[in-house]
Amino acid sequence: MKVELKQQLFEKYPRMFPGSAQPGAAAIGRAITVGDGWFGLVDVLCEQLQGETDQNGAPQVVVSEVKEKYGELRFYVGSASERQEAMIEFAEALSCRVCEACGSPGSVRSSTGWYATRCDEHAGARGAP
Numbered sequence: 001m002k003v004e005l006k007q008q009l010f011e012k013y014p015r016m017f018p019g020s021a022q023p024g025a026a027a028i029g030r031a032i033t034v035g036d037g038w039f040g041l042v043d044v045l046c047e048q049l050q051g052e053t054d055q056n057g058a059p060q061v062v063v064s065e066v067k068e069k070y071g072e073l074r075f076y077v078g079s080a081s082e083r084q085e086a087m088i089e090f091a092e093a094l095s096c097r098v099c100e101a102c103g104s105p106g107s108v109r110s111s112t113g114w115y116a117t118r119c120d121e122h123a124g125a126r127g128a129p
Helices: 003-013 036-058 080-096
Strands: 063-069 072-077 107-111 116-118
Touching: 003 036, 036 063, 036 072, 036 080, 072 080, 080 107, 080 116
Parallel strands: none
Antiparallel strands: 063 072, 107 116
């Protein structure tokens, strides 16, 4: 994900990404290693998780890593309520239908052992047949 998009997340959700918006926080910024196409998915998930904390007293979710594995979003956090865990599971499942490169509808594709969620236009990029 582009640095500018990561920075938007860090500034919008400072409690979820503590210390990440400060200068020299490059290591935390590397904790998000997904394509730009999943920015909207991650943004909405963060909004819902933070809303659950602010409005319903759920635990403050702190993100440790956001990555792709086997073509699917993986969103790792510390403590979370059952409802927050369900939100994360839903976003992870939804990621299998969203092109990681551009955000258009896509599907998980594989080739030579690599998996990636891509639309038809980006099917030739990493892991697509």
